[in-house]
Amino acid sequence: MNTITMRPPVTAAKADRSFWLQSIDADAVTAPLSGSETCDVAIVGGGYAGLWTALRIKEQSPQTEVTVLEADFCGSGASGRNGGQVHTWFAEIDMLRALVGEDDALMLCRATADAIEELQGLQASGTIDMDLRLDGWLWTASSTAQEGAWAQAEALSRALGEARFQPLQRAEILRRTGSAASYVGIMEGRAGTVQPAKLALGLRQLALSKGIVIHEHSPVIEIAPGPRPQLRTVKGALFAGKVVLAANAWLSAIPELHPYLYVVSSQVIATAPATGILERIGWVDGASICDAQHHVLYYQRTPAGNVIFGRGTGGIAYRDHIDGRFNRSGDAGADNIRELHRVYPQLKDVPVLYDWSGPIDCTAQHLPVFGHLKDHANIFYAMGFNGTGIAQAPIAGRIMASLVLGRDDAWSRCGLVGLDNRTKLPPEPFRYVGAKVVRRAIRRKNDLEILNRKPDRLTRFLAGLAP
Template sequence: MTTYRLWQPAVAAPADRSFWLQDAGGGPVTRPPTGDADCDVAIVGGGYTGLWTALRLREQAPDLRITIVEADFCGSGASGRNGGQVHTWFAEIDLLERLVGIDEALRLCRATADAIEELAALQASGTIDMGLRLDGWLWTASSIAQEGAWEKAVALCRANGEDRFRPLTAEEIRQRTGSDVSYTGIVEPRAGTVQPAKLALGLRALAMSRGIAIHERSPVRQIDSGSPSTLHGDGWTLRAPKVVLATSAWASAIPELRRHLYIVDSQIIATAPLAGTLDRLGWTGGESICDAQSHVLYYQRTPDGRVVFGRGSGNVAYFGRPTAAYNRRPTGRIDNIRELHRVYPTLRGARVEYDWTGPIDCTPEHLPVFGHLEKQPGIFFGVGFNGTGIAQTPVAGRILASLVLGRDDAWSHSGLVGLSRRSTLPPEPIRYLGARIVRRAIRARNDREIRNESAGPLVRWLSSLTPGS
């Protein structure tokens, strides 16, 4: 028997939760388990990955007893604090091709396109009111250094008969975003934005309606492997022959996974409603927009006229452990406000009503990884979504369901399965110290390149040392 001790998330104070979570409400949480219980599959984590895995299992094996245990409430982690951007894996097809080959890359990309249609069907049927707006995903450049960031992905798509992107002129970008700062780019038309917390809560309700047991405010303290494995909480135990770890950044508590994961955060702000101002700028749609700088910038206009504006920070968690600072950094909004004013100078007087932070589980390949723990064929994991998950986690659910059910199919044989082909990161404290040096270099280079200036050779070299470069 092996014992795995899990880290406990620092639960965000109500005022530090994302705009999405505060806007969605959520209603009463479910009760923790009581005493000793059994199930066929226990899923640790009630975000997108855990919920989609439970739903895929229910589709394929209706009689399974499936239990989700969530430390806070469903969607309170990355699923309820992200930027709400929905796009396929075609934007990462070059990364996928390098890791899994072109045939598997195309299959996975097409599966994310199918997932977007699944989300659209769930909304159209009234099953989940997620605020999905498929007005397009814009990948743009606002400086010379950012130009052509999409060229490899576009070329691979075209070479394989996938006409997924259309080039944008400066005038088209201005008309769709209300800003003339970005002047070239591409659009993926069948993509857009969603209210991510409403999606998570909708998946929760759908899972419960299909007989999946969900226990919130139920942190798992440790897992004892075995047949069955035993999950231990505060005053309860849950036994299951199959366990799925769907805890995103907190999966780095497992040493075997931590060797392949690094945890960073993203900082996001939301303004007060500005519908009249945004209408006058011509920004009326639900597009998701990205700026191709190193610390990626992403933003959208909400239906009620707020600007949600996020930016990768590069802040690396020591030992891979997210702390309370990964809920909210009081000074984190400064960089975002500066960038908001750069992109939208006319919004300098806009009031920022919300700011929050969220941890992101990253792999050096910038793609998720799935499998089971070494010598533990009954304990599965799916981690490393690198901040891109709304159309990707429905696919992750298919992979994990096939692994749990022992299926011999394309999902269980996906090239995303298995740690053996993934890069291993340096141990601590080398990882943390090195990451801080690289982060400073990236910030310095990024800030100069935004002004169309060149960084020095040392800064350029240090900034190139990011994992997967």
Template sequence: MRLASSRPLTRSYWLQSLQENLQPTLALEGEHDADVAIIGGGFVGLWTALTLKERDPNINVVVLEQDICGGGASGRNGGFVMSWWPKIGSLLSFCTKEQALFLAHAAEHAITELGEFCEQHQIDAHYVRRGWLWTATTPAHIDSWNSTLESCARLGAAPFERLTKDAVAQMSGSDVHLAGVFERSNATVQPGALVRGMRAVALQAGIRIFEQTPVGSIEPGNPVRLVCTKGHVSARSVVLANNAWAASVPELAKLIVPVNSSIVVSEPIPSRLEQIGWTGQQSITDSQLMVDYYRTTRDGRIAFGKGTGALAYGSQIDETFSSHPESIALTEADFRRTYPSLASTPITSAWSGPIDRTYDSLPVFGTLGGSPNIHYGIGWSGNGVGPSRLGGRILASLALGVKDEWSTCPLVGRSCKTFPPEPFRYWGGSVVRNAVIRKERAEMSGARPSAIDRMLAGLAPAGLEDKA
């Protein structure tokens, strides 16, 4: 099977600020052998490699990355380290109560583990654990979280706190926020610094990392042969951890659709943040389907993102997922609407990035049909910084052929709603996306969306949080 590759994406602000640490490892040349070869050097691939080394220090692990580690989604996201409590309703749709609690608690504990990992390895990833606000910025979205809180209550869990309107406005620094709930366990990181720090730990552990090494094709067998530009790798097991790029594999293309998300970053404004009262370092998202997500940085900037949802025909990872002017304009417009007092604050950096979206916004793991030694973990849907720790455990168990709580968890081999093939995927997805934009613009202005837009928007995949 052939794999799609793309030229390196435009660097995000997170990686631009780490220029001195971006020297790539050598590209792969010649013939190499491995016990496990991992395609993708982001959070999922590196956690898988590190977990394999934890379990067997002598295992021969190779990571193949077409750009640099973090050049894809792992170095382009908002740096939100979230749990799966907002997705508890989706978990319960295919898990027992016990299984849903296991995964939700494990995802919450992964936030703690990430902080401990950074401390242990002295990674300055700007890890800050100050919680997450889930808000409504229009009356139509108030109480969007009720079904999620009710599901948690039925399970005996209470991860969220309801807040008054005044409390939400004060914590967020904006009166645009009308209501909200608070999840105390969540954190933020500088994602570029985290992924580059993980890379350094992996290299120290003896994991071989080849950057600027796209895999052109996979030849199944025992061993699997990975064909690269200037060499080959023969591996007993292969892990596909290439997220949105996995859509080039026909068997996986139906499970995910790559959509874009965009982020704008302001100049440093620490004194203005103090004036508006946004000093608690909480991360925030609103309740739009094309969600706004935003946080402050160590040097007093605002990083404001939006799940802008643009697609590319054939799921090609092109400029749509690097620097997409329309999406960046939508993102900046929502930043100005949310913080009108900062209307004159300059934007100093902007970019887009790929999200591998499943229909329910939870990942899926499995093994390719007819290839018992090729495994995948895809569909992180914009929430991979924290849960990727669990993904590394699941994929390590699959690669090792170990039957344990990770390889047998309900995320493995689950039945998912699938996306249509082209051209229906692109044209139909674009029609639905435009309906969502019109619907949410109407809601933000206090108008009632048209019936056709409400109907079409209902066909969209689930967002970052479950909705009522």
């Protein structure tokens, strides 16, 4: 019986927390685990994946005792740090079909559309105030190299009877966003933005109301597998019949999972409110916007007029060792500020008040994977959300609930379950050195293509090695 050692958490200082968390003064509301407790299902991680899994298990099996152990506080990780963009998996339907087949791909995409309606229902009923605004998701090009990035996904969706997207031209993009940087693209109408920290904390409150036990400030140090695994924290121990690992990038510490998982950073900034300028340029609604460069830009405006502007920077660490640099980049958001001013030169005099980062767990296929550890059929995992998770995590919860409860259904049988069809990544030091080289090439390629200049052949080759 080999003990599973978890990586110590690297929690963000208050000043390094996201705008979302700081704007609502988020923090823990439940007590740490102290002493010895038991439950039927223990969930490691109090973000979207962990909380949705807990809620789905309770929906299907109300008598099941579920306990969530969160290292910091619910929503303090990726769930409270992301860009707040809500869109379906139809944008990735071509990648899904390549991995799981057409039937499962269509089922999963439709399920994310249903999840958006579920979020709308939670807000409309007053259950969770998440600032959900379904004003659309715009996927655009701001250079010739980005044109048509959406073509395969859009064509496949249409061929399968799901006309989710409508074309966008320069005038409409300018009218919707107030920016002339992007000039062609598509839009998914039933999509938009949320305040991600409000959603996470709302899920925490909903879980507590359903009788789910949550212990915050309770990082799991190690797990002793067995018929009833023991999860050890600094001050306590939790004995469970089954365990769910939903700890995002921290699962890279588990040797069985690490070959399929790599950790990168994403950087986000938030400006001071600029309502007057935004109204003047016509950016007035809650649409989410992306451009199609490799290190994708994603942005939205809040109801109060702050501009949230994020970019997948691809920052990495040797052996995926996550440290404080993943909480804040150290350059005060300089790279994002440069891109913000390219897209919105009108905002050059608006102060940037917040900058933050966060680790993202990625798989080579850029799609999540679910299952149980090879030698421990009662220890399950959910990982690899790649920064797209607000409409996807409710589906993760359904898949995990079916696996944990032993159900034989479309969720437990779907092609996202299991590692057999997943690509292994190189071992260290090749992984780290190769990632550094590829990242540098991608940055060079992006910077040239934004100027409509063609990168040299070596740069294109190296950038093409990215998973």
